[in-house]
Amino acid sequence: MTNQLQHAVLAGTELSPFGRLVTADAAGRSLADVPVDTLLTTTLQAKVLVLRGYRALDKADLESYCRAAGELAEWEFGTIMDLVVQDDPKNYLFDSGDVPFHWDGAWSARAPRYFLFQCIQGCEPGAGGETVFCDSAQVYREAPDDLRALWARAMVTYRTDRLAHYGGTMTHPLLATSPVTGETTIRYAEPLDPAIYRNPLFLTVEGLTAEEAVRVMDDLRVRLHDPRYCYHHAWATGDIVVAENHALLHGRNRFTGPTARHMQRIQII
Ligand SMILES: [Fe+2]
Incomplete structure (x- = not known):
């Protein structure tokens, strides 16, 4: 057990198939009332932590709250990204x-360990826009050996135009070891078809034959979306999700x- 896991954790309701919902125990609570170490230790245990009934922090306070836990990812817009749907966006995120x-x-050179969303304005029920989290470490644990052997050889090169705060060409092994927990995890970004998405993402797989690469990609398209591995979060105003x-x-x-x-998003490295 790491030192981090020995810290206090927040109790709450378990979500399905993973995640934890913690509702404030009294009126007037804010995110700042939760010690950031407790927040992150709980998130590490639950993978996704949903807080309800906690007041969001303004940008300066959110930044200093998260900075106490580690370095923050810095982008051209700063550390906090405002996510709103735009009328004519260049990038599919918006x-x-x-x-x-x-x-x-x-x-980026270093992927964040955690990211946190504050939902300033939520969706009406049934309006879609849910964030879907896939437990790719669990997908790996439950995959058959022959598939895991293929995954272990796969290197994926991604290419996209830089129309938002990221882009270019990058290569990642399909499997990685989590620097936080040491578990094997799947690092995969699904391809974005140019016929559908505003800035497509093209993938090339190396380390496998062409037939094996097709098999792996076809399989991931189904396997990663298996409801056993996916938590869907429907956003309500005031939700804080880590x-x-x-x-x-x-x-x-x-x-x-x-x-x-x-929504507002901040990333802790
Ligand atoms: Fe993202």
Whole structure:
């Protein structure tokens, strides 16, 4: 057991198939009332932590709260990204369509350990836009040996134009070891078809024959979306969600109703 796991954790309700919901025990609580070490230790245990009934922090306070836990990812917009649906976005993140599975920080030298969302303005029930988290470490644990042997040989090169805060070309092994827990995890960003997405993502797989690469990609398209491995979070105003980035992949369902949603995201390296 690491030192981190010996810290206090927040009790709450277990979500399905993973994740934990913690509701504030009294009115007037804010995120700042939760010690950040407790927040992250709970997230490490639960993989996704949902807080309800805790007031969000303004940007300066959110930044200093998270900075106490580690270095923050810095982008051209600063450390906090405002996620709103735009009318004519260049990048699919700001579109109303779906966002395929990926992990944060794939285009950076270091991927964040955790990311935290504050939902300033949520969606109406049934309006779509749920964030989907896939427990890729669990997918690996339950996969057959022959598939795991193929995965272990696969190197994936990703290519996309830089139209938002990331882009270019990058190569990652399909399997990685989580620097947080030491478990084997799948690092995979799903391809984005140029016929559908505003800035497509092209993949090339090396280390496998062409037939093996097709088999692996076809299989991942189904396996990663198996409901046994995926927690869908429907956003309500005021939700604060923290996720462990190395063990999970995440994406977003498309909006099917009004898109007046506003989220803020910060990443802890
Ligand atoms: Fe992301």
